[in-house]
Amino acid sequence: MPVMQRTYQYEEFPYRPSREEQSGEIGHYPVVIVGAGPVGLTAANDLVYHGIPVVLIDEDNKVSLGSRAICFDKRALEIFDRLGVVEPMEAKGVTWNVGRVFHQEEEVYQFNLLPEEGHAHPAFINLQQYYLEEYLIRPLRDQPLADLRWLNRLEALEIHEDFVRLTVSTPQGTYQMDAEWLIAADGAHSTVRKLMGLDYKGRQFESKFLITDVVMQNEDFPTERWFWFDPPFNPGYSALLHKQADNVWRIDMQLPRDADEAEAQDPERVEQRIRRMLGDDVPFELEWISLYRFHSRRMDRFWHGRVFFVGDAAHIVSPFGARGANSGFQDVDNLIWKLKLVMQGQASPELLETFNQERTYAADENLFHTETSTEFISPKTSGQKTLRKAILDLAREYAFARPFINSGRLSKATIYPSSPLSTPDEDTFACQLAPGWPPADAPVTVGGQSSFLTQQVGGQFQGLLFLQKPEDLSAEQLADLKALAQKDVPIHTLLVVAQPTPLREYEGMPVLVDVQGLAWKRYDATPGTYYLLRPDQYICARWRTLDRNKVEAAQRHAGRLIV
Amino acid sequence: MAKLHLEPRIQNPDPLYKALAYLHTDLSAEESLVVNAKLLFLLINHIGDEAVVYEAIDLVRKDMDSSRVE
Incomplete structure (x- = not known):
């Protein structure tokens, strides 16, 4: 039930008759995406990044309005950085790292999600979903590889062995096109999933949550995540406050299970509720009201022949922890490089099964965390309420109790401790990082310019060779690295050096100066240490010394390479 | 398994029990x-x-399950 969105002006994207409608012929495309939400748009940007043409259809002709996804995590920002779209997001978004937890009248404790320095991106930004979508659409509009089709609705699917035929309706009629690969990013009510008759198992939580956006100029609330258990303004239930761009604040309030939905969303009642929370002297305007009962579901498999499911179409969780959209971006990041290698005939289709394995594993982790959080936030029995009261009371004074408090386990990059793509360590490393982990970030300079390690790593197989100084590179190492860079599926290596140097490159390889020693520390590097990263930047293997045969074997394994 | 001690380990159970019971003297349910x-x-x-x-x-x-059956 939207009240009135005053802070955002949306554009209606034009419907243009497609090639198919003009010619009456069935078009053939390598990849079609259904759904131009945050995840579908990220997939389109990633395909363009990899030089693959993409058709994206959406039944609507504008960004998603209202209060939906708001928190975008560090890993999402790293992905957006690789895709070249992160700048406007971070410029417009509200950066935060700190969360506070309150119980009744008092603060229980606070936590910092990014307590260490030296990362390109914060733990989170808060940004309204419509801005995020706008910034993802912008680079696609004049992009010859991307064909955005607004007001194009999927009506039917014919699944063939080596392609999918889509029937699409538009304001002018219907047409058909064939896709070698179809990416379903069409949300929780996925049409693709329904047309394919695939189920979406899980459950719906009983608790109701009132989602409101208000506009207010208020310096008293810092840009932090504030969560209340049993606050005086919503006794017996919970509340969550987040700042977004344009002085829009998001307030989530838990309601009684038997709350009347229409009554709860009545703007006057909502206003009273929020006034109790903010106090009588804080002026605010209502911008959005909606009411949800959250779901917890996933498909059995995210890969079905020619069709991939990503984001909410594949899995849906309660919002505590911001694991919805963020996990969708990671689905995309995991999928596109694999699809590219298979499309180019360089990898076995078996590689696509690892998308299914890794991302269903991630979905299970997200389901576990969000279900556990939701149960903690909305205890059902009086015994459960008692347990929660006891631990909240103890947490105010005793640090041991705080890890039990669960107001949402906030989204991070998935770690795959037993990824089918990793090569187990044969050497000893003393850092937290391991094969199956996303890359650790660190500040570096390149030719005297400040940058970050994650910003220098691209979207292809990449090696990191740690040396004291570039000149330490031996003739043998150089020959190995040149051979690796000339493979059909190349491995380009970055030199991460401990000593300052003005060199941008050495023997054709970028030189990253580890200005604060954090890269060496976080990767537990010694001179000669070599890390192999997958195209999604995840670590797949590492050694204390460079051995070309081992690197090639690890890459073959990580890419299921057949060339 | 069986790390949980189920044999008697408390030397002076009476004062300990008494302290626990006293804790509840003036408390509501x-x-x-x-x-x-x-x-x-x-x-x-x-x-x-x-x-x-x-x-x-x-x-x-x-334990609870079996006491419910009885």
């Missing part, structure tokens, strides 16, 4: 539940061995 829960969390953190705690949880669940 609800307060008593909270006090017990606080004790529970303090002690499980002290024990620190999650396997032992899970074993105890299993034991009381089975």
